[in-house]
Amino acid sequence: MFKKILVANRGEIALRVIRGCRELGISPVAIYSDADRRSIHVRAADEARHIGPPPSSESYLRIDRVIEAARASGAEAIHPGYGFLSENAEFAEACERAGLVFIGPPARAIAALGSKLMARRIMEEADVPVVPGTLEPVRDPEEARRVAAEVGYPIMLKASSGGGGKGIRLVRDEAELAAALRDARSESASAFGDDAVYIEKFVVQPRHVEVQILGDTHGNYVHLFERDCSVQRRHQKVIEETPCPVLRPEVRARMTEVAIRAARAVGYVGAGTVEFLVDKDQNFYFLEVNARLQVEHPVTEMVTGIDLVKAQIRVAAGEPLPFRQEEIQSTGAAIECRIYAEDPYAGFVPYPGLIEELREPAGPWVRVDGGAYPGWRVPIHYDSLISKLIVWGRTREEAIDRMDRALGEYVIRPIRTIIPFHRQVMRDPTFRSGQYTTDFISSTFGESGMTSPPLDGRVAFVAAALAAREEEQRERALFQGGNGPCEDGRSRSAWQTIGRMVATRRG
Amino acid sequence: MGTARLGSGTVVKLEAVIQGETHAIGFEPLAEKAYRVEVNGKGFEGQLEALPGGAYSLIIDGRQQEVYIGNGPGGLEVEVEGFRYPVEVVDPRKKALRRAGGAAAGKVVLKSSMPGKVVQLLVKEGASVEAGVGVIVLEAMKMQNELKAPTAGTVTRVHVADGDKVEANAPLVVIEATQQRG
Numbered sequence: 094m095f096k097k098i099l100v101a102n103r104g105e106i107a108l109r110v111i112r113g114c115r116e117l118g119i120s121p122v123a124i125y126s127d128a129d130r131r132s133i134h135v136r137a138a139d140e141a142r143h144i145g146p147p148p149s150s151e152s153y154l155r156i157d158r159v160i161e162a163a164r165a166s167g168a169e170a171i172h173p174g175y176g177f178l179s180e181n182a183e184f185a186e187a188c189e190r191a192g193l194v195f196i197g198p199p200a201r202a203i204a205a206l207g208s209k210l211m212a213r214r215i216m217e218e219a220d221v222p223v224v225p226g227t228l229e230p231v232r233d234p235e236e237a238r239r240v241a242a243e244v245g246y247p248i249m250l251k252a253s254s255g256g257g258g259k260g261i262r263l264v265r266d267e268a269e270l271a272a273a274l275r276d277a278r279s280e281s282a283s284a285f286g287d288d289a290v291y292i293e294k295f296v297v298q299p300r301h302v303e304v305q306i307l308g309d310t311h312g313n314y315v316h317l318f319e320r321d322c323s324v325q326r327r328h329q330k331v332i333e334e335t336p337c338p339v340l341r342p343e344v345r346a347r348m349t350e351v352a353i354r355a356a357r358a359v360g361y362v363g364a365g366t367v368e369f370l371v372d373k374d375q376n377f378y379f380l381e382v383n384a385r386l387q388v389e390h391p392v393t394e395m396v397t398g399i400d401l402v403k404a405q406i407r408v409a410a411g412e413p414l415p416f417r418q419e420e421i422q423s424t425g426a427a428i429e430c431r432i433y434a435e436d437p438y439a440g441f442v443p444y445p446g447l448i449e450e451l452r453e454p455a456g457p458w459v460r461v462d463g464g465a466y467p468g469w470r471v472p473i474h475y476d477s478l479i480s481k482l483i484v485w486g487r488t489r490e491e492a493i494d495r496m497d498r499a500l501g502e503y504v505i506r507p508i509r510t511i512i513p514f515h516r517q518v519m520r521d522p523t524f525r526s527g528q529y530t531t532d533f534i535s536s537t538f539g540e541s542g543m544t545s546p547p548l549d550g551r552v553a554f555v556a557a558a559l560a561a562r563e564e565e566q567r568e569r570a571l572f573q574g575g576n577g578p579c580e581d582g583r584s585r586s587a588w589q590t591i592g593r594m595v596a597t598r599r600g
Numbered sequence: 601m602g603t604a605r606l607g608s609g610t611v612v613k614l615e616a617v618i619q620g621e622t623h624a625i626g627f628e629p630l631a632e633k634a635y636r637v638e639v640n641g642k643g644f645e646g647q648l649e650a651l652p653g654g655a656y657s658l659i660i661d662g663r664q665q666e667v668y669i670g671n672g673p674g675g676l677e678v679e680v681e682g683f684r685y686p687v688e689v690v691d692p693r694k695k696a697l698r699r700a701g702g703a704a705a706g707k708v709v710l711k712s713s714m715p716g717k718v719v720q721l722l723v724k725e726g727a728s729v730e731a732g733v734g735v736i737v738l739e740a741m742k743m744q745n746e747l748k749a750p751t752a753g754t755v756t757r758v759h760v761a762d763g764d765k766v767e768a769n770a771p772l773v774v775i776e777a778t779q780q781r782g
Contacts, residue, residue: 436713438684442745445714446768450653473715473740501681506653507670513682545619545683551665552623553644555678557637558656558667559689560612560627561648567612 094410095119095170095194099142099163100134102174103153105464105480106388107134110172113402122166124159126152128472133464140166147474153177156184160191170194170409172402176476179385180207180256196409198384202359206382210253210291212359216379219358221351224370224378226293234271237292241270244294250274252281253289258328260284263295296378298530299370301325302337303383304352305393307404308361311413316349317393317401318423324518326441326534331511332518333389334428335396337371338489338527344375355382364390364405373530388431388481391462395427395485426489428496430515432463432505434477437514437542444509445471451506454499458485461503471508479510489527493519514543617688618678673713673769674750708751710773716740718764723773727755735773738766753777 099122100110107123111134114121123138128147135141142162145152152158154177163171171193173179185200197203206212214228225244230253231237241248241264250273252260260281262273274290282288305317319340324332336345352367359382366387368380390401399421408414435441451467463480465471471479484499486492497519503512518524521537548555612627626638630645637644637660646660655668668679669687676687719737723729729749737746757774760766 440745443714443740443743445740503682506668509684513684516682545685548618548680548685551680552618553637553639553642553660554658554665554667555618555680555685555687556616556623556625556639557627557635557644557646557648557658557660558669559616559678559687560614560625560637561635561650561656562669563614563689564612564627564629565650 095168095406097122097139097166097168098170098172098196098406099124099159099166099168100138100174101153101159101171102177102179103129103132103134103464103475105462105478106174106176106386107132108137108464109462110174110402111137113400113406114172116400117403117406119406122162122168124153124162126474128474131469133466133469142166147472149177149475156181156187159184160187160193163188163193164191168193170196170406172196172405173385175385175388180383182207194409196363196405198362198365199360202361203384205359206384208253209251209255209381210289212381213291213379215358216355219354221355221358221379222377224293224296224380227291230289230291231274234274237270237274238267240292241267244292247295247297249293249295250277250290251293252277252285252287253291254285254287255281256285260290261328296370296372298532299323299372300337300339300530301330301368301380302340302348302371302377303366303368303387304349305387305390305401306352306356306361306365306367307401307408307414308356308363308365309408309414310362310411313414314353314356314361315414315416315418315421316352317397317399317421319345319348320389320392322389323529323531324524324533325531330389330431331433331534332428332430332515333392334426334489334492335392336423336426339375340371341375344371344377348377351377351379355379363408364401388478389429391460391481391483392427392429395458395460395483396423396425397421398424425485425487426492427483427485428492429481429483430496430500431478431511432480432482432503432515433511434471434479434508435511436509437511438509438544440540440542441511443473443477445473445477446508447471448505449507450504452502452504454482454502456499456502458495459499460484465505479505482515490525493525513545514538517543517546615690617690618685622690673711707756708749708753708775708777709771710735710747710750710775712738712747712766712768712770712772714740714768716766718760718762718766718772719744720762721758721760721773722746723755723758725755725758728778729753729755729775735775736760747772749775751775751777 097120098114100107111121120139122140123135124142124144125135126145126147144158178184182200182204185195185203188195213223216223227240247265250262260277262277264270264273277290278288300323302319302321304319308314319337320333320335321337322330322333355367364386366383369377370380371377434444436444447470448465453461460483465479484492484495486495500516523529614625616623624640628636634647644660649657654670657666670677678685678687716738719739721736722734731752733749734746735749753775756776759771
C-alpha cells in the first residue's frame, strides 16, 4: 500500500481524495495555484506544493509541474480526481515514465476511450449498442449533410475529444447544419486543441443513465448499478440520483451486463463510468466511457456502502477487488444536488466572491462534499462548483423530502448559489414523479431561470424585519453622529439630527 | 423614513413592494425586542432577535420565521427559506412629494456583479432602450452574460468600452428612466 499520494486536483474532489487517503493511513500531498493557497484542500493536506499562477493551463494542467511536485514530495502515486489531467493519456504515460503510479486506467485505455469515435468503434465491435451516426469525424459540410440525411434529423454534432458540454450542437434540420458545424469545430479546437467532430442521431427526450464499474489488475470486474443524470442544464449535470426511477429490472440487468462488457473490451482498470442514452421505450445506447471518478460518485457510495476512492487506491496498489458482484447490493435511494456559485434568478450567471456566512446541513443521512468555508473566496479562474449535497433515504420519496429539508438548512452568503433552484426542483411534480428527461430544466424553467414561490402569510415577518432594520439604521446614524441626509435631501449637521431625534424619541 | 408619535412609542412607517404588491407597514418597538407590526391594516405582536450576518429570527403570534436582508446589485433583497425576493422600500412621504411635483426621471446605474471583461457594448450614449433589452455583454468564469436594461429610458452615460476589464460593482452604463416609478 502507498505511504504517500499526491492529489493532482483542487476544491471539493481534492478534499474527497484526501479523506480517502487519511482513512487508509496514507499521507496526502496537495498542489495549489496562487488562487488556491487558502483552499480547504491545502489546509487538509500533510504537504502542499505550489504549482503556478491561477490559470489552469499554467498550473493544474502543467504535467511537468505536477510530476515534479510528486517527485519532490516522494509521493509514490498520483490521484488525478476528475477533469484536469484525469483523462489525459499523456499524463498517465508521464507518470509511468517517472516511476509513479497513476491511480486510474492504463494510458492506452484512456487514449482509446478519449477519442469518442474510437470508443464507439470498439463498442460496436463488442456488440454494445451505440447511437446511430458516424464512426469517423466528418470531413466536410457535404459529408455532414449526406450522413445527417441518412441518420435522420434531429442530429447532434459532437467533438471527438469533447467533454463538459463543449463542442456539442443540436441540429434540427439541414438549414442549421453548416453554421452548427463551423461553431462546433471552432469550440472544440479552442477547448481541446482538436476540431474533429462526429455525427450522432439525437435521441428525442432521452434520459442520461450511467453505470459505475470497477476493475482490478487481476481481471475482475464488478458494476455498482446505475445513476440517472438527466437533470442537466446546457449539457451540464445539476442533479443526479440512484437508482434510475423508471428503469425496468430487466433493462437494468442488461445495461449493467453491457457496461461490464464495455469495460472488459478496453481492458479497463480502476473506477469508470459507462454512459448510456435511454429512450422512452427504454432502449439504451452507448454514449461514452468516463475513464475517471465522476462528480456524482457519492450517490453510488450511499446506496452500496462502498467507498469508491479507497477502492481506486487499493486497485492501483495491486490489490484484488475485496467483493464479488453478488455481494454488492443497492439499498434505498440517494440524490445529489450540485451547488454551483451561480445565480438561478439571473440565468445562472456565475457568482464568484467572498463567502462570509456558511451553514452546512446535517442530520440523518445527509452528506456534504464541499470545499467552502466562511472567509474563503470563490475564485474566478475555475468552474463554479463549490460543493455537493447528497442525501440517502429508504425510499425515493424520503430522499427527496430529506433533500428539501437539507437544502432549507444550507446557507451560503452573500454569494449566490443555485440552492433555491434545487429546492424548487425537489417540489416539482414532474421531478417527484420520476418521469423526467434531459430537457426537464429547459422546459420547466426556461432560459431566464426561476422565480420564488409566493410569500403569502410570511409577508408579515418580512415586513417586521424590514421595519426593524430601518429602525436599527436610524439609531446607528444617530449615535454615530455623522452628517446624514435628511428627508428633503439636504445635509444636516449631527447636532441638528440629534436634536430632532431627541424630540421624537420614545420616553 | 416617516416617523410619528403613537402612544409611548415611535412608529416606523414605510411601504415595501414585494413580488409586485405594495404593502403598507407600521412598526412600533415596545419593550426590549418586542414590537407591534401592522401590515396593510392587520396588526400583530411579536418578538425579534437580530442575528449575526443580517438575518433576523422573528416570532409573531407563536410562529417563528427567519428572514435575511441583504443588498444585491439591483437593491434590497430578502431571503426566506432560501428563496430570494427583491424588495423596494419606499418612504411614503418622498412618494407624495414626487407625485405632487410631477414625473421625475430616475437614474439607473447598471453595474457588473463580478469581476470580468466587457465583450460587447450593445448600446451607445443617447440611445433609447426598452425594459429588458440587452445593453452589454460581460464575460467571467469562462461564461458570457448579457445584462439587460431594468427599465425603459435613455442611455445617458457609457463608462466602458469593448475589451475593458471591470471590477465587481463597477458602473457600466447609466440609464435615465423615462417612466415614473412608485
